Amino acid sequence: MTQPPEQPTPYELLGGAEAVQTLVDRFYDLMDTLPEAATIRAMHARSLKSSREKLVLFLTGWLGGPPLYMEKHGHPRLRMRHAPFIIDEDARQAWMLCMRQALDEQVENDELRRFLDQALDRVAAHMRNTFQSE
Template identity: 55%
Template sequence: MTEKQTPYERLGGEEGVRRLVNRFYDLMGSEPQWQSPLRSIHPEDLSGSRERLFLFLSGWLGGPDLYVERFGHPRLRARHASFPVDDLARDQWMACMMRAMDEVQVPQDVRGDLTAALQRTADFMRNR
């Protein structure tokens, strides 16, 4: 290998990102500590949320820009403006994602940078 791998590649490409996203939503949908407000601001059927997060993370992590190809610029704050994202929702999202990263065994060399980037993004998403 002569070039540095992207985080997308280090996570295992499409399969690894899907595994992370699926574990995140499985946890969010089943664990009581994430039911309110985090789970309650999502639709009953999480399949669309799973797919959109997978598409977004794929490009955001250096893989194919699937979200942009399908939906255009992510405009994260604008797309989440109608959902109450406060400190608790942000913290629950991060805790759930951290646990998902633990459970799918995200490599440590990716985890530190990924955690910092996700924390900045989660902070930016607050609108309450």
């Protein structure tokens, strides 16, 4: 009996390590320059070098590539690591604005683009720790 061929991971479909680095660099460049992202930019250190490195490591594993973040830092524990920051719907939307623009500029495969948008939107929603009352 033969095994069906394995489907490529989102990491592979995106283009691997170089593509993840390009995506992360563009994301943080946008965060650093878009007025709509000023709130989330203020949550970061002056230098974005460490943030860029950590997001590359995280996304690499999260997308199905090597588990670089886990190897270097252990379990991501995203909510715990983001707990010191006020992350409301506006912050979530600002983060997604930067990520969506970076994805729009880099990801040509429509199916992959939709998948990444939906998956990252769920992650961003999960990071919310402040909810305005209706």
